Amino acid sequence: MAAAAVVAPQAEASESWYLALLGFAEHFRTSSPPKIRLCVHCLQAVFQFKPPQRIEARTHLQLGSVLYHHTKNSELARQHLEKAWLISQQIPQFEDVKFEAASLLSELYCQENSVDAAKPLLRKAIQISQQTPYWHCRLLFQLAQLHTLEKDLVSACDLLGVGAEYARVVGSEYTSVLKCRALFLLSKGMLLLMERKLQEVHPLLTLCGQIVENWQGNPIQKESLRVFFLVLQVTHYLDAGQVKSVKPCLKQLQQCIQTISTLHDDEILPSNPADLFHWLPKEHMCVLVYLVTVMHSMQAGYLEKAQKYTDKALMQLEKLKMLDSSPILSSFQVILLEHIIMCRLVTGHKATALQEISQVCQLCQQSPRLFSNHAAQLHTLLGLYCISVNCMDNAEAQFTTALRTVSSQLTTHQELWTFIVTNLASVYIREGNRHQELYSLLERINPDHNFPVSSHCLRAAAFYIRGLFSFFQGRYNEAKRFLRETLKMSNAEDLNRLTACSLVLLGHIFYVLGNHRESNNMVVPAMQLASKIPDMSVQLWSSALLRDLNKACGNTIDAHEAAQMHQNFSQQLLQDHIEACSLPEHNLTTWTDGSPPVQFQAQNGPTTSLASLL
Missing domain, CATH: 1.25.40.10 (Tetratricopeptide repeat domain)
Incomplete structure (x- = not known):
């Protein structure tokens, strides 16, 4: 029954009334369309028989699960899950109900913005689950994810490290837990990439590669782990702006996802609960591989290829979103649109780019978390659009807003900050009368001295901006020096x-x-x-x-x-x-403040000129 099975264990099936009510409840839940009200009535009827604690706790869990997944009555769902968690703790060897209740209840707390209630609940469940590897690993992942959503990446990394060590220690007794070790380490690698702790990432990814290759499991799970590993490797290279160096890894990743697409999940049934751990469903992985391919094509300047893969990814996303409400799909969609918008601006399709910026705004309106994560990118895209239509005052305002938005998250957004500053510098250069602000910006992105990020691509762009400034100043020999440095770096990485x-x-x-x-x-x-x-x-x-x-x-x-x-x-x-x-x-x-505007008022016509383009 959703997360909690309706079918009772043998020890609990001795009462015929209980078995009958469960059967009716499952029948109503799986009807087409589901008859959730009747399902709930059947489960509530169990309490009329004053059942023993084990049946009472399991029924509370089943009711809480049905209400949580199929209704909007979160208060009643929470009451049932809290009772299931409370009663199950008093019953020995009742792990599935106990930890399922804790997991669902913490999810519900987070949905109600009661994160402070979810954390201690998960910590307690983790503490008492050490003899149950599947649940111990699952709860550690859940708490790490909660910290990640709160942008507390240090705590999340610590938890994933604890999980990896736990999996290593118990792996000899529970062989399938070794897969969890790989997932813990890969997840930690992902967070280290987000934190830009690149010196720690490389040895961790090397270890992950060895574990993934040595792990002996069913083919689809092994390939899934390999996709996770290769996605991190490709992302690591792209973050470093190494477009040419990443090609062998990207090719492996594309071959790997093709292999997975030929395998069927139902061909290989897991024999151990720990084998049920997946970092992403197969369909989501396909979209992700399209996404990193688009990112690579954009950096390399293969814009037609970027367009082709974006179209494929968005088509697949639309199909998935009809059946799956996972928030990650919206995140994928926004990131794809962000890249294709930049592509449109370069290829001279500003009107289409503007409509797609509006589409990103609409997606972000549906999710406060999505808007929080992408507000700086939205203003940056608007700044780039403003440059393309020669609205330099608006471009400056958009980039300034983007910098203000991203300044509180510099640890995880250093590349974005550098990209924004580089483009704002180009605005000041074109305006020609903002020397003090421009000198200040150029000093902050000086490619010859203390450049803020390790990105090869952004450093090459900073040399170009220096060359552009020197050109406008009439210092041609200096401009040539900077531009030759850009050319050398650009040619090295295509x-x-x-x-x-x-x-x-x-x-x-x-x-x-x-x-x-x-x-x-x-x-x-x-x-x-x-x-x-x-x-x-x-x-x-x-x-x-x-x-x-x-x-x-x-x-x-x-x-x-x-x-x-x-x-x-x-x-x-x-x-x-x-x-x-x-x-x-x-x-x-x-628009430079608050949430994206919902409606737009049509203008009479263009208010800018093409002077700078001609």
Whole structure:
């Protein structure tokens, strides 16, 4: 019966009235549609017979479970679960009912925002469950998850460490618990990645890899553990901005998920309760692999590939969400949309990007926790959109809001903070009159000295911003030094978009200096690379430079061809610009406080210009 089985143990089935009422309750619960009211009536009738403690405790658990999972009567569910927990503690060898009640009750407390009641309950259940490996491990995971949701990653890591050591000690007696050790260690590795404790992550992942390979279990569970391990490895590389280095791991991960998709859960039935531990259902893992593939494609600048995998992932998510209300699916959806929005802005589809930003807002309105976790990202995306439509004041306001939002969580959001500061610096550079603020920002993201994160990609971007600033200041030799450093780092890890941006800016510098040949050597590959991405802004910039270069060199035909390309790009961007600024969602650019606005008022038309793009 949901989490608590309706079928009674043999020792409790001696009373015919009890067995009959359970049978009726299960029949009503599994009817189509379920008849929950009648199911509850049957279970409540058990108490009329003044049953012994074991039956009383189990019935309270069953009632609490049915009410919790199938109704909104959380108060009555809580009363039954509290009684089940209280009575079951007085009964020896009654572990399943005792710990199921504790687990469900703590879930309900959290749902009611009574976390302070859930913690001591779980701690007590953990303390008395040490002789029951399955429940001890499950309760440790549950308390660690609770601390994680509260962003207390230190306590969560400590608990996972306790679980890993417990699994190691009892593993010789209960072989299946060794799988739990791998899950504890992998979960701890995930939290260490979130905390950016990268020096601790590497040895832990090495140990996890050995445990996963040596663990002898059924194929689907082994592959599931391997997916968990490889997802962490891929994420570790992507956090470090190492797009090229991650490719072998990503390929293994994609092969692994293909293997899992060919295996059927019902082919291999677990013989031990501890084998029931899964970190994610198979369908969720498939979406996650799509997601990390999208993240890789975005960093590398393979935007068409990012689009393809995003479409596949979102299609699968829609199917899953019709049957599954798991919050993690909404998180996956928001992260996918965040990445594809950046992709749209680069490829010149601002109107679509703005509508997808609005979609993220709507998803976050449905979940306070989702909004709390993604508010900074939302404002960052709006800042990027504002840059794309040349609303620099709004862009500054959005990035400033994002920095304010993320400042309290710098431990786990250092990369996001650095990304925001880098883009805010680009706004100040374009505005041209914010020198004091700009110098302060550039000092905080100095790639030559005390750079705040270990990300190769972000450090390369910081060199580019330095080069851009030096270019606007007319310090061309300094600009070339910074941009060559960007190129060296970008080429080392296949960061195609940064490579294209650096090449076109170097081409512009050489053009200003009158070195037309060297300028052409930079702009032509920039144009080719931008076309492959495709990056509309770099193509617009490159075509303008090619037009002017060919004019200067007397290549009339080539100059005309480049001018036509520039005109085509300009028209595409202008039409998209007008469409985006005319959307009611454009009013989101002024939102800098509180929850996302629910409704938008349509504007009469665009209020910005394309001057900076042309």
